[in-house]
Amino acid sequence: MSRSHVVIVGSGGGGGTLAWLLGKAGFRVTVLEQGPDWAESVERDGKTFNPAPHDEEFYRLRKPDPKRRLRGAYNTFRQTEKDVAGPFQNGWTGSVVGGGSVLWGTWSFRPLAVDLKLGTLFGAMRVGEISQAKRLQNEGYCVPDWPVTYEEFEPFFNVAETLLGVSGDRVAVDEAVMSAPWYKELQQTLGWPANGWHTPFAYPCKAYPRTPVGEMVWQILSKGGRTPVPLPAAIVSPGSSPYSTREALARALDAWGMTRPGLWSQNAEDLWSDRTREACNLCGFCGEYLCWGREPPKAGIQATTLREARLDLADLVDVRTSAKAFEIRRDPKTQRATGVRYLDLSDPDDPRVRRVDADYVVVSCGAVQSARLLHLSNIGNSEHQLGKYATFHLFGHGARFTLSKKFSGLVHGEYGHTGNVTCFDPYFLRETESPDSPWVKVGTLTSTAKKNPLEDGLKTFSDLVKKRAPALGPALLTAMERHSRTLEMRLTADDLPMEANAVDLDPTHVDEHGLPVARITRNFGPNEARLFKAGNRELRRLLDPFIARGIVESDVEIPDTAKVDLIGDHQMGTCRMGDDPKTSVVDRWCRVHDTQNVFVVDSSFMPTGLGLNPMVTVVANALRVGTWMTKDLK
Ligand SMILES: Cc1cc2nc3c(=O)[nH]c(=O)nc-3n(C[C@H](O)[C@H](O)[C@H](O)COP(=O)(O)OP(=O)(O)OC[C@H]3O[C@@H](n4cnc5c(N)ncnc54)[C@H](O)[C@@H]3O)c2cc1C
Ligand code: SF4
Numbered sequence: 001m002s003r004s005h006v007v008i009v010g011s012g013g014g015g016g017t018l019a020w021l022l023g024k025a026g027f028r029v030t031v032l033e034q035g036p037d038w039a040e041s042v043e044r045d046g047k048t049f050n051p052a053p054h055d056e057e058f059y060r061l062r063k064p065d066p067k068r069r070l071r072g073a074y075n076t077f078r079q080t081e082k083d084v085a086g087p088f089q090n091g092w093t094g095s096v097v098g099g100g101s102v103l104w105g106t107w108s109f110r111p112l113a114v115d116l117k118l119g120t121l122f123g124a125m126r127v128g129e130i131s132q133a134k135r136l137q138n139e140g141y142c143v144p145d146w147p148v149t150y151e152e153f154e155p156f157f158n159v160a161e162t163l164l165g166v167s168g169d170r171v172a173v174d175e176a177v178m179s180a181p182w183y184k185e186l187q188q189t190l191g192w193p194a195n196g197w198h199t200p201f202a203y204p205c206k207a208y209p210r211t212p213v214g215e216m217v218w219q220i221l222s223k224g225g226r227t228p229v230p231l232p233a234a235i236v237s238p239g240s241s242p243y244s245t246r247e248a249l250a251r252a253l254d255a256w257g258m259t260r261p262g263l264w265s266q267n268a269e270d271l272w273s274d275r276t277r278e279a280c281n282l283c284g285f286c287g288e289y290l291c292w293g294r295e296p297p298k299a300g301i302q303a304t305t306l307r308e309a310r311l312d313l314a315d316l317v318d319v320r321t322s323a324k325a326f327e328i329r330r331d332p333k334t335q336r337a338t339g340v341r342y343l344d345l346s347d348p349d350d351p352r353v354r355r356v357d358a359d360y361v362v363v364s365c366g367a368v369q370s371a372r373l374l375h376l377s378n379i380g381n382s383e384h385q386l387g388k389y390a391t392f393h394l395f396g397h398g399a400r401f402t403l404s405k406k407f408s409g410l411v412h413g414e415y416g417h418t419g420n421v422t423c424f425d426p427y428f429l430r431e432t433e434s435p436d437s438p439w440v441k442v443g444t445l446t447s448t449a450k451k452n453p454l455e456d457g458l459k460t461f462s463d464l465v466k467k468r469a470p471a472l473g474p475a476l477l478t479a480m481e482r483h484s485r486t487l488e489m490r491l492t493a494d495d496l497p498m499e500a501n502a503v504d505l506d507p508t509h510v511d512e513h514g515l516p517v518a519r520i521t522r523n524f525g526p527n528e529a530r531l532f533k534a535g536n537r538e539l540r541r542l543l544d545p546f547i548a549r550g551i552v553e554s555d556v557e558i559p560d561t562a563k564v565d566l567i568g569d570h571q572m573g574t575c576r577m578g579d580d581p582k583t584s585v586v587d588r589w590c591r592v593h594d595t596q597n598v599f600v601v602d603s604s605f606m607p608t609g610l611g612l613n614p615m616v617t618v619v620a621n622a623l624r625v626g627t628w629m630t631k632d633l634k
Contacts, residue, residue, distance in 0.1 A: 012099020015364030443611025
């Protein structure tokens, strides 16, 4: 047993960021992380990054497991409340130090201001006689405004992008948003200011270069009358000088102005070390994977905030690995949490129960596991809101295609980071072809590719991969050729929150420790049907001319309806933030309404899911909440 000011459960996007901030402000922090420290084990084994050889076999195929799930961990899944849920392997981000930020694709979008005001927007948009808000309500949706405005978030978005070291072109992004057809019309409907949707702040790194697949998708979008832009990515752009977070942070603090709250009034030198991160060498081994740099080009919490905390604040921040929390203890008299009980899984065959006592408890396990832990602890559910309004994006919605033989050579040399071109035009699309039909909220459209030919080729020899036997010969070469040519345009489409889509405890299934597992209930409603239709029409419109000209093969894969159980990479909602305890789980400072010394800082707090990837929002929110904690808890 030990005592801390704050115990944080989960070391990913939210928890790892907050641990650094609180440690910096002098709090004694214990971080409980259920998984191992993957990055440390890789460095300890001496398998450090060598930028010289392009050795896909060593760096990619001999990688450790992706570390999504702990041994034996599973959720259950059902489509509707009437169904019986069955075991389900999806619904995990990362179970390692750094969480999903180790495996992520680094797509680093901040939300658009409109994302935080969807309730107002749908209230103002008509569909026949009624508002869109009314139609959505009749269909079972509940789409609120966020209780915190974009302006309140803005300086924290700037700092989040700085700590992650995002590469991008802000001018291009802002112009692309403002030139989109939906923007012009909605700007007038809602009376948004004509001079833009926020105060622009330059990305700290120059835009990531366009790879061959990125160039192809750029052409497809441009020829279709859309405005492609470089994808903001949390990677130090190839060819750059080493990235100094400290120098970039000084610029973010400058932009914030003189009245900075809490510890942000300090100088960048007091806040961040002089460590730098190397530029990406385009090796192409990232994506669901750890970047192999000692000072890695690819950002992750383990490579940024948590690294600072562990190297410079070790006397204050104690990160315990293989520590799986199963109960937040609460004193029934005071209604306050007193600490956390966890299983020490250092030897998974001999788990030990341990305890950390603390003044404050922070839950940051990802939206599925946070809801599970709070349910297990009987905290946060006095108004029966816990776990509800889960959203997961429409993962898998997009187009996968190949170039015809004549042109396939254009993308044979795909390298570097997956995904480097994006587009905001489909953020809202018309429901039908008619120019007067209502707008549907869709999302960003981004290029990506299968770019590891050996790995992709070997997938067809799965028995050989399992045995780690060398696979050589013409069959492998053919497989490599075929797989390396696949291009994708992926929509990060926004499934809107419904009360019935929820995470609770499964009544019958338990994990290997006898604890009920998380049960995910998720279905699509009429809005998602409209969204698929509009998204698919847009993808067809963009690709058909390229098929007609014989550039793209005609067997384009576009799912009619994506599978409702495509759940995992992005998980949001479940501990909705709001001012009213009757309709939300946490308040604007992410404090649980019914237990005021418990906070939730992972992606669970998000009242709506955004049409883009969530990491920057999660990190910015942890910085916002942490700033409040450091001022108000002392
Ligand atoms: C393959 C992949 C690609 C992605 N790509 C992108 C992208 O390109 N852009 C983007 O914005 N987002 C991306 N994401 C999503 C992003 O990683 C998450 O949104 C982000 O990590 C959320 O942070 P979080 O704090 O909510 O949770 P996480 O980062 O998932 O952290 C949760 C942590 O809690 C730990 N934990 C869970 N339960 C317990 C427990 N009981 N006790 C102790 N520890 C526990 C987990 O092991 C994990 O480390 C991707 C995710 C994945 C998996
Ligand atoms: S391509 Fe990816 S893994 Fe390779 S150096 Fe760049 S960021 Fe790291």
